[in-house]
Amino acid sequence: KVTLIAENSTLNLRGEPSLAGPVIRQLYYGQKLLVLEELPGGWLKVKTDVLEGYVMASFVEKDE
Numbered sequence: 001k002v003t004l005i006a007e008n009s010t011l012n013l014r015g016e017p018s019l020a021g022p023v024i025r026q027l028y029y030g031q032k033l034l035v036l037e038e039l040p041g042g043w044l045k046v047k048t049d050v051l052e053g054y055v056m057a058s059f060v061e062k063d064e
Contacts, residue, residue, distance in 0.1 A: 017043035
């Protein structure tokens with residue numbers, strides 16, 4: 001889930017695993033994600049309830 005951001009902040013879900021990739025949605029603090037793939041360069045391919053995209057792994061924490 002998204003936890004390593006400020007509680008009043010958002011995390012960009014991108015269409016490509018790059019900071020230059022288009023932002024397709026903003027994720028909120030505590031939002032649960034399904035990790036589909038870990039990619040080189042610190043990116044994760046993830047799925048929300050309705051979309052797939054890419055986020056930086058450094059902002060996501062494994063939910064036990």
